[in-house]
Amino acid sequence: xxxSPQDLGETRRARLARPAPRRRAAARQVAVSAxxxxxxxxxxxxxxxxxxxxxxxxxxxxxxxxxxxxxxxIRKVGPLTAAQVQGLMRRTRDPLxxxxxxxxxxxxxLPRIPEPTAEVPVREAIRSLGSAIEKLPPVPAPPHSAQxxxxxxxxxxxxxxxxxxxxxxxTLRRRAEARQRQAQTTALIETLSRRNAxxxxxxxxxxxxxxxxxxxxxxxxxxxxxxxxxxxAGIQWVAxxxxxxxxxxxxxxxxxxxxxxPNPAYNGPGGTxxxxxxxxxxxxxx
Numbered sequence: 001x002x003x004s005p006q007d008l009g010e011t012r013r014a015r016l017a018r019p020a021p022r023r024r025a026a027a028r029q030v031a032v033s034a035x036x037x038x039x040x041x042x043x044x045x046x047x048x049x050x051x052x053x054x055x056x057x058x059x060x061x062x063x064x065x066x067x068x069x070x071x072x073x074i075r076k077v078g079p080l081t082a083a084q085v086q087g088l089m090r091r092t093r094d095p096l097x098x099x100x101x102x103x104x105x106x107x108x109x110l111p112r113i114p115e116p117t118a119e120v121p122v123r124e125a126i127r128s129l130g131s132a133i134e135k136l137p138p139v140p141a142p143p144h145s146a147q148x149x150x151x152x153x154x155x156x157x158x159x160x161x162x163x164x165x166x167x168x169x170x171t172l173r174r175r176a177e178a179r180q181r182q183a184q185t186t187a188l189i190e191t192l193s194r195r196n197a198x199x200x201x202x203x204x205x206x207x208x209x210x211x212x213x214x215x216x217x218x219x220x221x222x223x224x225x226x227x228x229x230x231x232x233a234g235i236q237w238v239a240x241x242x243x244x245x246x247x248x249x250x251x252x253x254x255x256x257x258x259x260x261x262p263n264p265a266y267n268g269p270g271g272t273x274x275x276x277x278x279x280x281x282x283x284x285x286x
Contacts, residue, residue, distance in 0.1 A: 001110040003080045007123055008104065009130040015091070016084050082108060096200055099207045100133050106214045125210055132203055139189075139196045146187035153179035 005013040082105060089101045107122055153176045160172035 001107050001112065001119060001122065003104065003108055003123070003126070005080055005084070007080070007126055007130075009127070009134060011134055012088060012130065015088060080104075080108065094133075094138060096133055096136075096138075096204060096207075099204060100129055103129070103207055103211055103214070106211060110214065122214075129203065129207065129210070132199075136196055136200050136203065138200070139193045141193050142186045142189050144186065146183045146190055149179055149183035149186055153177075153183055 005016050008016075085101050085104050085108070089098055092098060092101070104126060107126060110122075156172050156176035156179060160169045160176060163169040163172055
């Protein structure tokens with residue numbers, strides 16, 4: 001079964017893209033032709049016809065070299081190859097992404113199907129899976145629970161009430177407020193992490209189901225359109241919830257900015273995914 005880079009989604013297709021190699025041989029050909037023309041023109045002397053002939057030859061070589069160079073910059077997008085998919089696998093650390101790429105390899109290994117419409121459910125399943133996985137990056141759990149942080153905030157607030165020194169009491173109250181904001185943010189992250197883990201687990205189960213269907217087709221040589229349509233429908237459901245999770249990530253990102261977290265990573269460049277990963281792995285003392 002033939003797949004194209006577009007079937008893997010924009011992110012993976014961009015990883016497969018490489019700048020076209022420069023035609024250095026064509027550039028050297030132009031330089032050598034120019035030097036040769038100058039030498040021959042000087043040797044021709046007063047023979048105008050010979051000089052004109054040499055000039056015509058040089059112009060022909062220049063045009064041919066430029067066409068060759070411009071043609072080399074155009075890269076044709078052909079069918080996806082196993083080597084390209086294996087290259088993506090070597091560059092990823094996400095186990096779910098590796099499972100997905102193994103599915104892609106299994107689909108590419110399928111024999112060609114006489115009926116083109118029979119391949120539609122497989123392509124839809126692969127595209128939906130790829131889109132859902134891109135929206136469900138691994139989210140590590142926070143190092144401290146929201147309950148523990150809230151308890152620490154309450155303890156600091158009580159200590160501030162008992163502190164006779166107003167300066168120290170004000171410091172304790174600010175620390176309590178900071179811990180309370182951190183507890184609220186951690187509660188959001190815990191919810192996101194649980195939802196993310198549940199959806200990723202379902203995606204993994206959908207991958208296993210699709211892999212079994214592909215293996216059965218490869219052994220029996222009979223295409224089960226109904227089975228593949230059912231798998232594709234399940235994957236579409238997961239992709240729908242992945243879109244909802246992406247919206248939740250944006251909402252949580254806004255909450256993090258509104259909370260004025262002390263971690264400067266949230267105010268710097270980068271998306272929610274990078275800032276969240278840095279925050280939840282930051283080992284702050286409680």
